[in-house]
Amino acid sequence: MKTLYVDLSPQRVLIAGRLLGPAAKLVPRLRNQAYFGRFAPLQEEDIPSPPLPGPNFVRMRNRLSAICGSDLHFVMAEGNLSIAPAALPGTTGRNYMGHEIVGDIIEVGPEVTKVKVGDRVAQHSGDDTCLARGLQTPCRQCAIGNYNLCEWEAPRDLPHSVGGGWSEEWVTVEGRLYPLPDDITDEQAVLIEPAGSGVRAALRHRPSPGDKVLVLGCGTQGLMTLQSLRAVQPDCEITALARFDYQADMARRLGARHIIMLGTDAYRQVADLTGGRLYKGFMGNRHIMGGFDAVYDCVGLPRTLRDALRWTRNRGTVVLVGVYLAPMHIDLTPVFYHEVNLIGVLAHGAEDWEGERLSTFDLIVRWLREGKLNFDGFITHRFALSQYREALMAAIDQPRSHSIKVVFDMRDQAPEGR
Ligand SMILES: [Zn+2]
Numbered sequence: 263m264k265t266l267y268v269d270l271s272p273q274r275v276l277i278a279g280r281l282l283g284p285a286a287k288l289v290p291r292l293r294n295q296a297y298f299g300r301f302a303p304l305q306e307e308d309i310p311s312p313p314l315p316g317p318n319f320v321r322m323r324n325r326l327s328a329i330c331g332s333d334l335h336f337v338m339a340e341g342n343l344s345i346a347p348a349a350l351p352g353t354t355g356r357n358y359m360g361h362e363i364v365g366d367i368i369e370v371g372p373e374v375t376k377v378k379v380g381d382r383v384a385q386h387s388g389d390d391t392c393l394a395r396g397l398q399t400p401c402r403q404c405a406i407g408n409y410n411l412c413e414w415e416a417p418r419d420l421p422h423s424v425g426g427g428w429s430e431e432w433v434t435v436e437g438r439l440y441p442l443p444d445d446i447t448d449e450q451a452v453l454i455e456p457a458g459s460g461v462r463a464a465l466r467h468r469p470s471p472g473d474k475v476l477v478l479g480c481g482t483q484g485l486m487t488l489q490s491l492r493a494v495q496p497d498c499e500i501t502a503l504a505r506f507d508y509q510a511d512m513a514r515r516l517g518a519r520h521i522i523m524l525g526t527d528a529y530r531q532v533a534d535l536t537g538g539r540l541y542k543g544f545m546g547n548r549h550i551m552g553g554f555d556a557v558y559d560c561v562g563l564p565r566t567l568r569d570a571l572r573w574t575r576n577r578g579t580v581v582l583v584g585v586y587l588a589p590m591h592i593d594l595t596p597v598f599y600h601e602v603n604l605i606g607v608l609a610h611g612a613e614d615w616e617g618e619r620l621s622t623f624d625l626i627v628r629w630l631r632e633g634k635l636n637f638d639g640f641i642t643h644r645f646a647l648s649q650y651r652e653a654l655m656a657a658i659d660q661p662r663s664h665s666i667k668v669v670f671d672m673r674d675q676a677p678e679g680r
């Protein structure tokens with residue numbers, strides 16, 4: 263089976279992160295070598311289908327698998343070994359790529375009880391969580407459904423998944439899989455996982471009626487957050503900050519009232535839209551007094567988080583949705599000087615909605631059925647797995663490709679009748 267993985271051994275992270283990645287940013291023709299060459303983090307291999315490594319493992323054949331913005335940080339060697347999660351076990355070494363997946367179960371181990379051969383499933387949890395391993399006494403986070411925040415320390419000798427979304431086939435524990443209802447299409451199913459952080463962001467901080475909120479960034483995460491905000495609070499005024507016209511069009515279609523285009527005078531527009539006052543200090547230092555009630559930073563770069571904190575009113579909230587895998591050097595004074603709340607979001611787990619606690623995935627399926635979420639138009643590019651270089655470049659080079667979500671379509675390889 264063909265599979266793609268990222269080699270996160272310290273030597274390679276250092277070579278790729280210090281030399282190749284930064285060089286390719288400055289000189290675009292080095293990209294091919296930096297992202298797909300011999301010393302790149304991403305590696306391809308063709309291995310014999312492995313036997314099921316444990317009695318509660320299953321074999322999957324993928325239908326669709328998507329490229330996530332967070333995957334690109336690994337491919338482009340933007341990770342940094344000094345961030346907190348890098349201290350945890352299991353974060354270095356071989357990392358199979360692709361976590362936005364829909365596929366079919368083609369083989370089950372003797373102790374598998376929750377799924378069966380022929381089931382169509384998505385992936386929700388990682389390998390080493392209480393949920394994935396079916397622990398009788400889960401940690402306090404898994405006990406309330408937040409497998410994304412699992413605090414369990416997995417024994418070192420546990421058998422692990424082989425392969426992932428960017429593989430034709432893979433083997434994994436049954437507890438990682440989410441059985442899909444028949445009325446959800448493959449295209450919707452592959453977008454449930456990336457919708458998760460948007461739904462979670464809107465529920466982590468629910469706007470009040472009449473609030474003015476900003477969604478910073480109109481990639482998949484921004485657009486998912488935007489429609490989730492509409493779902494939790496139809497009576498809020500959403501502004502979206504977009505980098506490209508095609509993103510702005512999509513944001514308008516999904517309910518953004520105002521658009522700020524990157525590259526225009528955003529500080530001026532934020533002040534005008536919120537009735538805030540724009541102040542200019544020394545050396546181009548600017549701040550807004552009285553900005554948005556909440557800003558959802560769906561980009562997560564130091565630059566965007568810095569602006570998000572300055573564009574939020576006193577005692578307002580910034581929700582950090584975007585992923586950045588290196589330490590940041592930014593001005594955090596708004597957090598105390600203006601008592602701005604800074605909170606974060608990781609993927610998906612369980613949510614509280616209308617007096618009920620349910621998994622983020624269940625809530626997304628419900629909202630799709632109710633028309634609160636609409637995934638039409640998100641998948642802009644499809645590639646065969648063998649075209650992974652083109653696929654990744656379509657995801658990276660948005661000015662040229664106009665991509666939102668790029669997927670690997672492996673359905674031709676599926677056996678007849680599936
Ligand atoms: Zn993702």
Ligand SMILES: [Zn+2]
Pocket residue numbers: 391392393400401402403404405409411412413414
């Ligand atoms: Zn746990």
